[in-house]
Amino acid sequence: MKGKQLSIDKRKRREAYGFILPAFLYMLLVLGYPLIYNVFLSFKNVNVKNLTKGGSVFVGLQNYIELFQNDTFLLVIKNTFVFTIACLIFQFTIGFAFAIFFYQKFRLSGPIRGMVLVSYMMPMAVTGLLGKNIFSNLGLINNLLSKIGITGPEWLVNTSTALIAVIIMNCWVGIPFNMLLLISGLTSISGEVYESASIDGANWGQRFVFITLPMMKGSMLAVLMLGFIYTFRAFDLMYIMTAGGPLNSTDVLGTYSYMLSFTQFQFSKGSAVAMVLFVCLFIVGLFYLHLLSKEDD
Amino acid sequence: MFKTRVGKKEFFNSVIAIIIAIIFLFPIYWLAQISFKSDAETFGKVLTYFPHEFTFDPWLVNLTDATFLLSLRNSFINAACTMLITLVLGVPAAYGMGRYKVPGSNVFLLTFLVSQMLPASLTLTPMYLIFNKIGLLGSHIAAPVAIAATSIPFAIVTLRPYFKSVPVALDEAARLDGCNSLRAFISVMIPAVKTGIITIIVISFLNGWNDLVFSMTFNVGAEMRPLTANIYKFQNAYGTKWNCIMAYGTILVIPVILLFIFLQKYIIGGLTAGAVKD
Numbered sequence: 001m002k003g004k005q006l007s008i009d010k011r012k013r014r015e016a017y018g019f020i021l022p023a024f025l026y027m028l029l030v031l032g033y034p035l036i037y038n039v040f041l042s043f044k045n046v047n048v049k050n051l052t053k054g055g056s057v058f059v060g061l062q063n064y065i066e067l068f069q070n071d072t073f074l075l076v077i078k079n080t081f082v083f084t085i086a087c088l089i090f091q092f093t094i095g096f097a098f099a100i101f102f103y104q105k106f107r108l109s110g111p112i113r114g115m116v117l118v119s120y121m122m123p124m125a126v127t128g129l130l131g132k133n134i135f136s137n138l139g140l141i142n143n144l145l146s147k148i149g150i151t152g153p154e155w156l157v158n159t160s161t162a163l164i165a166v167i168i169m170n171c172w173v174g175i176p177f178n179m180l181l182l183i184s185g186l187t188s189i190s191g192e193v194y195e196s197a198s199i200d201g202a203n204w205g206q207r208f209v210f211i212t213l214p215m216m217k218g219s220m221l222a223v224l225m226l227g228f229i230y231t232f233r234a235f236d237l238m239y240i241m242t243a244g245g246p247l248n249s250t251d252v253l254g255t256y257s258y259m260l261s262f263t264q265f266q267f268s269k270g271s272a273v274a275m276v277l278f279v280c281l282f283i284v285g286l287f288y289l290h291l292l293s294k295e296d297d
Numbered sequence: 298m299f300k301t302r303v304g305k306k307e308f309f310n311s312v313i314a315i316i317i318a319i320i321f322l323f324p325i326y327w328l329a330q331i332s333f334k335s336d337a338e339t340f341g342k343v344l345t346y347f348p349h350e351f352t353f354d355p356w357l358v359n360l361t362d363a364t365f366l367l368s369l370r371n372s373f374i375n376a377a378c379t380m381l382i383t384l385v386l387g388v389p390a391a392y393g394m395g396r397y398k399v400p401g402s403n404v405f406l407l408t409f410l411v412s413q414m415l416p417a418s419l420t421l422t423p424m425y426l427i428f429n430k431i432g433l434l435g436s437h438i439a440a441p442v443a444i445a446a447t448s449i450p451f452a453i454v455t456l457r458p459y460f461k462s463v464p465v466a467l468d469e470a471a472r473l474d475g476c477n478s479l480r481a482f483i484s485v486m487i488p489a490v491k492t493g494i495i496t497i498i499v500i501s502f503l504n505g506w507n508d509l510v511f512s513m514t515f516n517v518g519a520e521m522r523p524l525t526a527n528i529y530k531f532q533n534a535y536g537t538k539w540n541c542i543m544a545y546g547t548i549l550v551i552p553v554i555l556l557f558i559f560l561q562k563y564i565i566g567g568l569t570a571g572a573v574k575d
Contacts (some may be wrong), residue, residue, distance in 0.1 A: 019392055019394075020390045023386040023449055023453065026445075027408060027450070030446040035423075037426070098317065101313065106307045115318055116317065118553075118554060122325075122553055125528055129543070130546065180569060235418065240509070257421075261422045267426065273418075274421070
């Protein structure tokens with residue numbers, strides 16, 4: 001009897017692995033192997049010359065040291081953080097306000113809440129094209145500004161305004177996405193809690209501060225971290241809208257790494273930049289996973 | 298006019314909602330309306346908010362261009378291949394992880410969750426070098442192979458709860474009827490989680506369709522690239538002819554909008570499930 005049980009278990013286990021392993025091995029091959037390859041690459045000096053002929057050698061931390069001594073790279077790091085944090089602040093607060101607004105029950109709430117998400121589904125490359133158009137000198141934004149008597153800057157030509165334009169375009173995509181995730185967080189708060197609070201005489205503001213915020217803590221944190229992970233690795237938007245310019249003022253780690261690898265063909269340098277990007281994401285990712293595992297319990 | 302407070306509130310909420318919708322959808326209107334403008338109007342000194350002389354010329358410029366048509370085809374190939382790889386590998390894995398508790402399942406789940414977070418930049422350079430070595434550069438399959446690595450974890454994380462919620466009895470009944478586990482999976486379990494499968498189909502298709510970075514890195518030749526990756530080429534060709542550029546962009550967005558209109562509930566369900574909840 002015991003033996004039979006064991007053999008059934010074994011068969012089940014084999015079945016399970018049969019279903020899971022193909023995907024798992026695929027991920028190891030297509031993601032895991034390149035990941036490790038990238039680590040090695042970042043400690044070598046592979047470029048277009050020695051790529052085909054061979055002869056690349058390990059150079060230790062040299063790529064990293066050179067990067068951190070390079071002002072452009074430091075600017076790129078700054079840009080990446082400014083971009084990410086600015087996007088997070090606006091996406092999250094406006095997204096949260098929208099979530100609370102659309103969480104109310106009225107006839108148009110469902111359809112419009114869905115409609116605004118279309119910007120999230122669009123190719124980022126087209127969002128970039130659109131941004132390039134509406135922030136051009138005689139474009140929509142400056143036209144609207146001139147209607148209220150303001151002469152708009154040459155957004156994408158000035159080093160001080162280009163990043164702002166990119167941030168605005170990214171928020172157009174990010175706000176609806178944050179809204180969607182936060183609405184699903186709101187849905188998980190049971191209505192009874194609110195009802196009993198209303199009976200106790202709590203007004204809207206009190207209910208928000210003492211019920212909504214504490215109960216949403218988990219999903220708010222999750223949305224912020226996920227937002228960080230998605231925003232920090234941005235590439236498509238800058239690549240199409242500004243190509244990192246003018247003068248690297250919209251260059252972020254993603255675009256800088258790409259440029260080093262594929263326009264200057266300094267593959268090892270590009271890998272080292274990607275590693276810096278990875279480490280930042282990894283730290284936030286750990287917190288996110290920790291949060292998910294807590295939710296599971 | 299309003300007899301009740303509720304009616305008044307409904308009215309004001311609706312007005313605000315419509316204003317939000319207009320602000321958020323306006324850029325898409327903007328994209329489309331420029332694509333119907335004549336050259337003269339595009340280059341005119343005055344910015345117009347709708348085409349005064351409506352024309353299809355910018356569309357025809359794109360649709361009669363051989364490279365454009367090839368790119369359009371490549372976009373579909375990219376999307377279809379990504380979708381296929383994701384379905385074939387992701388759906389069974391989601392089932393295996395939702396249904397069986399095996400040693401190592403936590404490791405699997407962690408791997409899939411982590412791989413969702415990795416930036417493309419991280420694997421781009423090594424993959425380029427690897428594909429270069431094994432001769433996959435400049436092939437239709439190179440980009441989908443890489444894109445699927447982001448869709449598969451998404452499929453698993455999204456579908457696993459669906460499979461978990463299907464009663465085990467359904468599975469067992471199929472096996473008692475003499476199905477082996479693979480047949481039970483295909484003929485009983487997949488239909489039972491149809492909603493989730495449609496979500497995966499749509500999202501993985503869009504992942505392939507929207508991709509820029511893998512497609513442009515692994516395909517150097519313009520005739521091998523999808524629409525997204527050829528944007529620069531056409532921008533250079535059109536100069537500041539924004540009507541032609543926007544027609545290009547509009548065509549690129551149409552499939553997305555169609556999918557969005559008809560399959561919205563699957564998309565939205567998937568986005569929420571895949572992102573926050575396990």
